[in-house]
Amino acid sequence: MAGNIYSKPVLFTIVSAIVILIGTAVTMFIPMLTPQMHPRLENLKPFTPLQLAGRDIYQREGCNNCHTQTVRPLKTEVMRYGEYSKAGEFYYDRPFLWGSKRTGPDLARIGGKYPDAWHYRHFEDPRSLFPQSNMPSYGWLKERLIDPEEVRRHMDVLNLPYTEEEIENLRGKTEMDALIAYIQSIGTAVKRRPVVKKAVVREVELKNPLAGDPRAIARGRDIFMEHCAMCHGDDAKGDIGPSLVDDVFFYVEGDLPDDDYFEVINNGTFEGMVEEGRTAKGGMPPFGEELGKDEIWSVISYIRSLKEEGR
Amino acid sequence: MNDYSYDNQTVKGFILSSLFWGVVGILIGIWISIQMWNPSWNIPPYFTFGRLRVVHTNGLAFGLGLGAIFGIFYYITMRLTKRPLLFPRLARFHLYLFNVAIALAALSLLAGMNQSLEYAELEWPLDIGVVILWVIFAINILGTIIKRREEQMYISLWFIIASVVAVAVLYIVNNLSVPAGLFKSYSIYAGINSANVQWWYGHNAVGFVFTTPILAMFYYFLPKSTGLPLYSHRLSIIAFWSLVFAYLWTGAHHLVYTPLPDWIQTLAIVFSMFLIAPSWGSVVNGYYTVAADWSKMRTNYLTKFFIFGITFYGLQTVQGPTQALRVVSQLIHYTDWVPGHVHMGTMGWVTMIVAASMYYIIPKIYNTEIYSVRVANTHFYLVLIGQLIYSVTMWITGIQQGALWKAVNPDGTLKYTFVETLVRNYPFWKLRTIGGIIFAIGMVFFIYNILMTIRKGKSLSASVA
Ligand code: HEM
Ligand code: HEM
Numbered sequence: 001m002a003g004n005i006y007s008k009p010v011l012f013t014i015v016s017a018i019v020i021l022i023g024t025a026v027t028m029f030i031p032m033l034t035p036q037m038h039p040r041l042e043n044l045k046p047f048t049p050l051q052l053a054g055r056d057i058y059q060r061e062g063c064n065n066c067h068t069q070t071v072r073p074l075k076t077e078v079m080r081y082g083e084y085s086k087a088g089e090f091y092y093d094r095p096f097l098w099g100s101k102r103t104g105p106d107l108a109r110i111g112g113k114y115p116d117a118w119h120y121r122h123f124e125d126p127r128s129l130f131p132q133s134n135m136p137s138y139g140w141l142k143e144r145l146i147d148p149e150e151v152r153r154h155m156d157v158l159n160l161p162y163t164e165e166e167i168e169n170l171r172g173k174t175e176m177d178a179l180i181a182y183i184q185s186i187g188t189a190v191k192r193r194p195v196v197k198k199a200v201v202r203e204v205e206l207k208n209p210l211a212g213d214p215r216a217i218a219r220g221r222d223i224f225m226e227h228c229a230m231c232h233g234d235d236a237k238g239d240i241g242p243s244l245v246d247d248v249f250f251y252v253e254g255d256l257p258d259d260d261y262f263e264v265i266n267n268g269t270f271e272g273m274v275e276e277g278r279t280a281k282g283g284m285p286p287f288g289e290e291l292g293k294d295e296i297w298s299v300i301s302y303i304r305s306l307k308e309e310g311r
Numbered sequence: 312m313n314d315y316s317y318d319n320q321t322v323k324g325f326i327l328s329s330l331f332w333g334v335v336g337i338l339i340g341i342w343i344s345i346q347m348w349n350p351s352w353n354i355p356p357y358f359t360f361g362r363l364r365v366v367h368t369n370g371l372a373f374g375l376g377l378g379a380i381f382g383i384f385y386y387i388t389m390r391l392t393k394r395p396l397l398f399p400r401l402a403r404f405h406l407y408l409f410n411v412a413i414a415l416a417a418l419s420l421l422a423g424m425n426q427s428l429e430y431a432e433l434e435w436p437l438d439i440g441v442v443i444l445w446v447i448f449a450i451n452i453l454g455t456i457i458k459r460r461e462e463q464m465y466i467s468l469w470f471i472i473a474s475v476v477a478v479a480v481l482y483i484v485n486n487l488s489v490p491a492g493l494f495k496s497y498s499i500y501a502g503i504n505s506a507n508v509q510w511w512y513g514h515n516a517v518g519f520v521f522t523t524p525i526l527a528m529f530y531y532f533l534p535k536s537t538g539l540p541l542y543s544h545r546l547s548i549i550a551f552w553s554l555v556f557a558y559l560w561t562g563a564h565h566l567v568y569t570p571l572p573d574w575i576q577t578l579a580i581v582f583s584m585f586l587i588a589p590s591w592g593s594v595v596n597g598y599y600t601v602a603a604d605w606s607k608m609r610t611n612y613l614t615k616f617f618i619f620g621i622t623f624y625g626l627q628t629v630q631g632p633t634q635a636l637r638v639v640s641q642l643i644h645y646t647d648w649v650p651g652h653v654h655m656g657t658m659g660w661v662t663m664i665v666a667a668s669m670y671y672i673i674p675k676i677y678n679t680e681i682y683s684v685r686v687a688n689t690h691f692y693l694v695l696i697g698q699l700i701y702s703v704t705m706w707i708t709g710i711q712q713g714a715l716w717k718a719v720n721p722d723g724t725l726k727y728t729f730v731e732t733l734v735r736n737y738p739f740w741k742l743r744t745i746g747g748i749i750f751a752i753g754m755v756f757f758i759y760n761i762l763m764t765i766r767k768g769k770s771l772s773a774s775v776a
């Protein structure tokens with residue numbers, strides 16, 4: 001009897017289709033019908049026209065072939081990239097862009113990590129910031145304009161809300177502007193991870209234990225050149241980021257104590273963050289997971305020494 | 312004798328088309344492998360890594376892979392049903408349409424029309440073309456099988472039927488989208504659900520393009536070319552049904568530790584482990600078949616292609632389930648280990664078996680012998696060495712990468728910045744390019760051998776006539 005099926009091709013086709021569809025139904029079709037597969041974070045915002053245009057470019061350029069967009073809930077991964085990805089963050093992603101290969105770093109928490117100016121420079125020539133990067137240059141995106149009507153059509157297909165003004169504002173925007181707007185939106189529905197070393201600093205060391213130490217200053221200089229100069233300039237007088245040798249701290253005259261420096265370097269900043277009554281604009285990346293306590297104090301010693309020199 | 316002559320032209324057409332797209336895809340493979348350690352090989356806008364990589368994967372999976380599958384399946388089906396194709400003209404049309412579709416696919420991907428779904432990158436107009444191609448193929452294959460002149464369907468036909476059915480379902484379901492212009496669409500699936508659908512598709516595209524069709528070839532051509540009967544029919548029955556049943560549960564092993572619900576991941580991992588059994592059913596069947604007379608390894612040049620091919624399949628199907636485990640995935644996921652896995656399968660298993668099948672078919676349809684066994688042996692060793700260099704270097708650098716990403720200093724900070732972990736790949740990526748070039752030279756020997764055999768066959772048939 002069992003042998004019969006091998007001489008009945010139509011029956012065989014039907015039976016094999018059923019066998020194939022069982023696993024399909026259990027792991028794919030049925031879950032799709034449950035709300036479990038369609039979660040949405042409370043404060044997740046739909047793409048704006050400019051962001052959507054940027055996302056289309058991300059897809060067109062195949063950035064997902066080198067970049068993932070999911071942080072796994074593993075300790076070192078969360079340290080490197082930020083809070084792990086939540087199911088409800090991807091509600092508007094059609095399709096998802098998680099990727100499968102990290103030739104470049106994960107981008108799930110890239111939004112707000114750097115200022116726009118950093119991205120313009122990086123896309124123009126990644127090797128100007130990281131000489132050993134293998135990311136292609138995308139400077140040519142600056143020469144191509146967005147077509148507002150096309151973006152409107154895409155917004156309509158996706159049923160996303162937009163205003164006429166937003167469409168009008170697309171006029172004159174380049175593909176690079178759009179891509180960066182998208183990049184800055186990624187992963188921002190989830191709050192930045194709370195600070196790790198904060199408690200240690202506040203309670204144990206309010207003052208820089210390495211202040212004025214020549215060895216620490218020398219070490220701080222190396223660290224500064226490696227990690228900070230690309231934004232604050234080789235002389236720390238400001239470039240993409242503000243000057244560190246002036247007396248302005250977060251856009252208000254007057255210096256702040258060591259522990260505030262520590263906190264800014266340790267945790268980075270985000271838009272609207274308030275530090276001693278001063279409001280940050282965001283774009284200073286966190287270094288607390290890459291630089292140890294001593295290293296951060298050393299950089300501070302170095303910055304302070306530059307200030308002294310300047311005086 | 313001349314029963315199949317018209318259809319032979321179609322078979323040959325597909326084989327040559329497949330080889331053509333294979334050359335294109337492999338050259339692009341070498342190109343992108345260089346871009347990974349020397350970014351000045353990017354030529355924007357059309358030839359950057361992000362766009363070329365999908366031309367490589369699509370060109371080889373669909374150009375080389377499907378081209379070979381169409382041609383070889385037509386060949387096998389005619390032989391196993393003991394009749395010509397039901398619709399020979401349709402098959403000819405299929406051949407032309409196939410080449411047009413692959414050419415347009417390559418151009419559209421270079422132009423950046425990309426759905427961003429791995430192995431389903433093509434935009435909707437081409438998706439429709441692919442579905443038409445597949446329907447034509449299905450009608451012809453299933454029709455020919457239904458109208459067969461041989462009562463029992465041999466194992467290869469089971470795998471062929473399963474592949475035809477599964478790919479149709481997979482491709483259509485995963486590509487459902489809403490057009491937003493001629494060259495742009497948005498998937499109907501969103502977020503974690505779209506991830507789940509995509510990897511249900513992605514894993515099974517591998518399963519029903521790079522596994523079951525290749526097994527169909529293996530089960531047909533191994534006994535044919537060695538003259539040894541298949542070791543166990545019963546084993547192949549068990550292997551077949553459990554393989555096609557279990558494959559569809561495992562897509563989420565590509566999504567381990569993502570926000571996809573845990574139970575779907577866990578089910579996928581469990582079924583991945585189970586897959587070792589049916590996979591090794593075929594491996595054992597192959598080994599025991601040749602075990603009847605191991606001297607064939609020396610005396611018959613094709614035997615080693617099949618034995619090495621099935622060995623890499625065996626390794627692949629142990630490595631795959633291992634990768635699915637959470638403890639392993641957390642280390643190697645997203646690293647170069649995975650391309651190492653991929654290319655052992657594609658270079659060691661798929662192209663090895665496909666090449667051996669073509670070596671068998673071409674002399675048969677020209678009624679001659681292979682042009683040169685020596686050239687075939689050179690081809691074999693070159694692709695073997697090239698593939699081993701590729702896979703081994705990627706495994707090493709993949710593990711290294713995973714370890715460096717996780718490394719922490721005594722004070723709890725990360726030991727390496729991302730770029731520091733990146734540059735450690737460069738020496739291995741350079742070696743991979745060398746491996747790829749050796750593999751490509753092997754393929755040149757192969758194609759030369761095939762073309763010379765065809766030439767020899769032509770002059771032979773001319774002199775007979
Ligand atoms: C029992 C059989 C197999 C299992 C359980 C399996 C499992 C896996 C797993 C878990 C991954 C994901 C690795 C990661 O991203 O962390 C993977 C990737 C892959 N495997 Fe396998 N594998 C099997 C056989 C094969 C075979 C025979 C091929 C043939 C070429 C193959 C081709 C691929 C490809 C192309 C990918 C890459 C997908 C991508 O990320 O784009 N696998 N496999
Ligand atoms: C000369 C030989 C080849 C070279 C140099 C080569 C090179 C490459 C490179 C550099 C990548 C990108 C890996 C990454 O992003 O890290 C890749 C991916 C891929 N290649 Fe090849 N390849 C070759 C042959 C083949 C063949 C013969 C096939 C199929 C029949 C194939 C199928 C694939 C697939 C499916 C992927 C995607 C893997 C993934 O997503 O993990 N390749 N190849």
